[in-house]
Amino acid sequence: MRMLLIPALMIFGVAGAPVQKDRVPEAAPAGKPVSCLSLTQIRETHVRSDRVIDFVVAGKKVYRNTLPQDCPGLGFEGRYIHRTSLNQICSVDTITVLRDDFRGQGPTCGLGAFQPVTLAR
Template sequence: MRTLILTIAAIAIAAPVAARDQAAPAAIPAGPPVDCIQLNQIRETHVRSDQVIDFEMSGKRVYRNTLDGACPSLGLEERFSYSASTGQLCSTDLITVLQSTGGRGATCGLGKFQPVTLAK
């Protein structure tokens, strides 16, 4: 009985991690990449991995940002913060991974924002 409980607990813990490790949905470019997006247009973000974030904008537009390099724990935590002095988030800006323990993780540079159509 004890082994069964431990096995179920291990599966329950592993399931969310496995879900996070799935590949980002295929994306078809829908125009040339841009350097900046308007902050007030961002409706939701989807962290796809340590290097890919999809920004869902008003009007159902999606911009995929592929970071300059892998950002440690971004895909695991799926949370980040940024500081922007203008009304835009730009490829020159930095994001910081927010850890579930309340701490701050790696700080990483954004890439260009590629407008995309996501595969269903």
């Protein structure tokens, strides 16, 4: 994962091969969903598909965010940008897909709740 901090701007994602939609690992809920995660606690993000992002926080705990709707191109590009003036990312926030071509930014999509999960091995 690479993360670039610019004032009020967070970029999450992994450069490299596109994400395959059928590569979303199964996950079991491991507690109650939360509305926000602290940006300073996030260690990695894994874009799993056009609708699923896993956030790994300090202590290796995983929070799965399932977007309310597909975000076209998110799974293929595997990267997004999140703008904030706060030190957190919340379920009421939006993300914008970053394209790896000359077309610039992709669609902007809303997030869902952050569900703590245990990933299947």
